[in-house]
Amino acid sequence: MKTWIKSLIVAALVTCTGYAALTPAAQQRSASTPESVGVSTERLGRLHQAMQMFVDRHEAGGIVTLIARDGKVVDVHASGFQDVESRTPMKTDTIFRIASMSKPITTVAVMMLYEEGTLLLTDPVSKFIPAFKTSTVMSADGTTTPARRGITIRDLLSHRSGITYGFLNNGPVGNAYRKEGIADGLTVMPTSLADAIDKLAAAPLVSQPGAAWNYSLSTDVLGRVVEVVSGKSFDVFLRDRIFVPLGMTDTSFEVPDAKVARFATAYAPDGAGGIRPMKDPESFGNAVFSPGVSYKPGKKYFSGGAGLTSTAGDYARFCQMLLDGGTAGATRLLSPKTIELMTLSHTSDLPPVGGLLGPGTAFGLGVQVTTDIAATQTMGSNGLYGWSGIYGTVFWVDPKEKLVAIMMVQRYPGSPVAAAFRPLVYQALVK
Numbered sequence: 001m002k003t004w005i006k007s008l009i010v011a012a013l014v015t016c017t018g019y020a021a022l023t024p025a026a027q028q029r030s031a032s033t034p035e036s037v038g039v040s041t042e043r044l045g046r047l048h049q050a051m052q053m054f055v056d057r058h059e060a061g062g063i064v065t066l067i068a069r070d071g072k073v074v075d076v077h078a079s080g081f082q083d084v085e086s087r088t089p090m091k092t093d094t095i096f097r098i099a100s101m102s103k104p105i106t107t108v109a110v111m112m113l114y115e116e117g118t119l120l121l122t123d124p125v126s127k128f129i130p131a132f133k134t135s136t137v138m139s140a141d142g143t144t145t146p147a148r149r150g151i152t153i154r155d156l157l158s159h160r161s162g163i164t165y166g167f168l169n170n171g172p173v174g175n176a177y178r179k180e181g182i183a184d185g186l187t188v189m190p191t192s193l194a195d196a197i198d199k200l201a202a203a204p205l206v207s208q209p210g211a212a213w214n215y216s217l218s219t220d221v222l223g224r225v226v227e228v229v230s231g232k233s234f235d236v237f238l239r240d241r242i243f244v245p246l247g248m249t250d251t252s253f254e255v256p257d258a259k260v261a262r263f264a265t266a267y268a269p270d271g272a273g274g275i276r277p278m279k280d281p282e283s284f285g286n287a288v289f290s291p292g293v294s295y296k297p298g299k300k301y302f303s304g305g306a307g308l309t310s311t312a313g314d315y316a317r318f319c320q321m322l323l324d325g326g327t328a329g330a331t332r333l334l335s336p337k338t339i340e341l342m343t344l345s346h347t348s349d350l351p352p353v354g355g356l357l358g359p360g361t362a363f364g365l366g367v368q369v370t371t372d373i374a375a376t377q378t379m380g381s382n383g384l385y386g387w388s389g390i391y392g393t394v395f396w397v398d399p400k401e402k403l404v405a406i407m408m409v410q411r412y413p414g415s416p417v418a419a420a421f422r423p424l425v426y427q428a429l430v431k
Helices: 024-029 041-056 099-115 130-134 153-158 172-180 193-202 218-230 234-246 257-262 312-323 336-342 417-426
Strands: 018-020 062-069 072-083 136-138 144-146 267-269 275-277 282-284 287-289 361-363 368-370 385-388 394-398 403-408
Touching (some): 041 072, 041 417, 062 312, 062 417, 072 312, 099 153, 099 234, 099 312, 099 336, 099 385, 130 193, 136 172, 234 312, 312 403
Antiparallel strands (some): 136 144, 267 275, 368 385
16 A cells, blocks of 8 residues: 555554554545454454453563554554553553564665665675675584585575574584674674674584574674665664655664653563563573663664564554555555565475474565465464564564554563464454
8 A cells, every 4th residue: 555654653543442544545435443454343352352361460561462454554452561560551652672573674675775786685795794705614513614605695684694693502603602792682782783793704604505594693794784785874774765764763773762761671581470670681591681771872783683673553664565565655665576575485495494483484585484374373374474573572464364463562581472462363354
């Protein structure tokens, strides 16, 4: 829908249990009710009740859910508290750490440059970051061999680069990351993105480029590629080329003082069946988090894989752009064919990945793609794509159903909300 950006202002038009049409024209054609796009208001009540149950059981502090169909936001609902201790109510415009939901945004930035002819998916990353010219692969016994070929842009987009995350790897490569101070984008980084990525390039790979799927810091590398190719700092490129055109006014790597009152508190299990505020910093195994300080203004390291904050309404604008074939109002960010390429499987030649992806899914360029909905053992459609964040957030776009669904919560580790959210959304679709 080409006029999405002109009138989707969720905070102004939507109450906690309300809805909004995206365009005046759509509002004239039919009342902007859930029923007008085949969603049951009564059944949405089940979704709201279930989210409140997570809050009442102290499994989450607060939750925001958003559903859009046929270009209309038909339900935005806030449950619980933005901050439990102060009893600050959760609001639909609360700002969340979206962590790995940053990855699809970074992917769009790269694909915009691809469309402009300034890079190719087959380009070696060393073309833009020379430190990657001498990559080595480390085996389980700690010995290294030269990489058989260079890491390509497509390898980075599809997590087939051989790079990993330190918190996911307890072997020699993860140990090398920790020894060299290579962080996961979730805590304070005193160095610039350029310096940090050069340090990462000197670390060994966990597999040969292209040979295996390893969820990784690859997307952080892509942020540096954007800087080199565009000549702009990564945060400025995202602001100018994506956030401003889409009207994503609350999406950033930083939360300024004027918006701190809207920033959700991050929680962790308290060991007694409830939750407690996360410390700053705090470690869980090899994962190091800094849920407050790392989002303060003045940062130098802009993590394309984990660093952004956003609201449900802002992220819905981004998702609707993808669903609408790359358009945002009168502005086109991408071609529909580019989005088609992003949302195809780029891991189909590999053995079933499992783990983070799960059965019936594959990985595209920056997003997880559903290839066999029956094998996923949940509702949805083949061709559905999306991803989640380590603080518990999740989104998906279902082109078959013309559906966008977003759930925002702040709890690590093991937020139970995302798995329940999927069937609760689809049970509300009645045609």
